[in-house]
Amino acid sequence: MSLSRFTNLLFALLFIGAGLFAAVFLYRDYQHYDNLRSENTVLAKRHEALKQESARREDEVEKLKNDPEFIERAIRTKLNYAKEKEVIFRFER
16 A cells, blocks of 8 residues: 555545544534524513513503503402492302
């Protein structure tokens, strides 16, 4: 076997080894990227749900500050208050 052929074989083996080494690390990084992408999707959905909940609560706070009918309805339903001479019927579920 000549020296140039041996050198070519050595470089070919080194090139294949480096390629396999890079492929292993790239695959591991791709898996990590894929996990982060799926987690990001879940967090984006949760963020959107929390934004909607926040908007609903801000709307409720504004109504509690400004709408007397809403305040009365909230007091009657949440605190179980009744007007004078009013009878409340409670049914068990």
